[in-house]
Amino acid sequence: DPAAAREVDVVVVGGGQAGLATGFYLRRAGLVPGHDFVIVDAADRPGGAWPRTWDGLRLFSPATFSSLPGWMMPSWDDATRGFPPRDHVVDYLTHYEERYDLQVLRPHRVTSVRRADTDPHGRLVVEADDLTLAARSVVSATGTWERPFWPSHPGMGDFTGRQLHAADYRVPEEFAGQSVVVVGGGNSAAQILAEVSRVATATWVTTRQPRFLADDVDGRVLFATARARIKALEEGRDHAGVAGLGDIVMVASVKDARDRGVLRAEPMFSRLTADGVTWADGETRRCDAVIWCTGFRPALRHLHPLRLRTSEGRIPVGGESGTQALEEPRLHLVGYGDWTGPASSTLAGVGASAKSTASTVAALVG
Numbered sequence: 001d002p003a004a005a006r007e008v009d010v011v012v013v014g015g016g017q018a019g020l021a022t023g024f025y026l027r028r029a030g031l032v033p034g035h036d037f038v039i040v041d042a043a044d045r046p047g048g049a050w051p052r053t054w055d056g057l058r059l060f061s062p063a064t065f066s067s068l069p070g071w072m073m074p075s076w077d078d079a080t081r082g083f084p085p086r087d088h089v090v091d092y093l094t095h096y097e098e099r100y101d102l103q104v105l106r107p108h109r110v111t112s113v114r115r116a117d118t119d120p121h122g123r124l125v126v127e128a129d130d131l132t133l134a135a136r137s138v139v140s141a142t143g144t145w146e147r148p149f150w151p152s153h154p155g156m157g158d159f160t161g162r163q164l165h166a167a168d169y170r171v172p173e174e175f176a177g178q179s180v181v182v183v184g185g186g187n188s189a190a191q192i193l194a195e196v197s198r199v200a201t202a203t204w205v206t207t208r209q210p211r212f213l214a215d216d217v218d219g220r221v222l223f224a225t226a227r228a229r230i231k232a233l234e235e236g237r238d239h240a241g242v243a244g245l246g247d248i249v250m251v252a253s254v255k256d257a258r259d260r261g262v263l264r265a266e267p268m269f270s271r272l273t274a275d276g277v278t279w280a281d282g283e284t285r286r287c288d289a290v291i292w293c294t295g296f297r298p299a300l301r302h303l304h305p306l307r308l309r310t311s312e313g314r315i316p317v318g319g320e321s322g323t324q325a326l327e328e329p330r331l332h333l334v335g336y337g338d339w340t341g342p343a344s345s346t347l348a349g350v351g352a353s354a355k356s357t358a359s360t361v362a363a364l365v366g
């Protein structure tokens with residue numbers, strides 16, 4: 001019942017790094033957290049997707065290159081201990097929301113965002129578990145972690161072993177002594193292969209030859225390259241951007257896997273069988289588990305009631321902020337990928353989109 005809804009100017013759906021960075025700039029624009037804007041999050045603890053990733057995950061950049069606006073990520077002794085681990089990021093995000101008193105409401109899962117009436121200046125109704133809000137503006141910052149992408153592959157239903165997505169992988173010990181097939185040509189696959197191969201017999205399969213970055217290329221170079229690309233495009237020049245460099249960052253664990261000789265990809269198998277996988281040439285391999293490291297899609301289900309046209313699973317965005325839904329100016333989308341702002345799905349990159357979004361939103365409700 002929209003009449004029972006609590007009225008606020010802005011609702012931010014999602015309290016991961018993208019929602020927090022947006023909150024930081026809304027607050028700086030003079031909006032009061034918990035009053036003028038509320039951040040609603042489905043999880044029962046801070047940190048967005050980070051606490052849900054696998055235990056051994058590490059950043060692909062040093063701490064000093066992984067900061068949100070306003071407050072640097074506390075240093076981490078990268079030189080001797082490698083890049084910061086997952087829990088360093090979780091601590092940082094936990095303190096970040098406390099530091100700026102962002103008052104995230106959790107756990108409340110937003111199930112729908114819809115129009116209260118046909119008035120384009122009216123409110124959007126945000127329906128969550130135990131909570132209904134009526135907002136003049138909604139910022140969606142729900143990330144991609146909750147929508148792991150599973151390709152469909154022949155024989156998936158026949159395989160009697162365990163199939164899991166990278167999103168459900170936690171620790172290598174679960175696979176000790178087993179035979180495991182890791183699917184995918186990106187960073188998740190390379191990092192999971194690196195740790196699983198220490199305790200299990202691991203086979204890595206990719207649809208094309210994996211493209212490794214040079215050993216000295218990490219997140220810093222990726223950001224510099226992304227920026228160079230933006231500049232080149234603005235000046236009307238062509239630039240291959242990050243994609244031109246390669247895909248896989250050679251973090252310490254992946255280098256170690258290379259040294260052990262296990263970082264060798266085989267072509268994609270043609271089908272799964274009851275107890276393994278088989279290639280087109282007839283070769284077969286028995287395995288206990290298949291780990292699908294096949295990426296993520298934007299988590300946008302809560303926006304379906306708005307019936308916005310989508311293109312390749314994305315909602316067309318633009319405007320001055322680059323994040324405003326073209327068909328629904330009261331809605332902004334932050335942090336999902338390059339389509340909602342260059343490098344906006346990274347810690348260091350989301351600030352720019354959050355800033356332009358907060359400035360448009362503050363003007364809308366001001």
Ligand code: FAD
Pocket residue numbers: 013014015016017018019040041042043047048049050053057058059060061066108109110111141142143144145146188219299302334335336345346347348
């Ligand atoms: P999330 O962190 O997913 O936060 C979204 C929040 O929204 C969650 O708290 C969730 O509970 C909430 N939510 C979702 N749906 C709803 C709903 N319907 N209602 C209410 N709340 C909802 N980036 C880097 O900068 N450096 C790295 O080294 C790096 N490594 C990565 C490694 C992996 C394996 C992956 C997958 C990503 C990595 N990234 C890295 C990218 C990026 O930083 C993370 O994906 C980050 O979690 C994105 O933040 P976010 O705030 O957009 O989304």
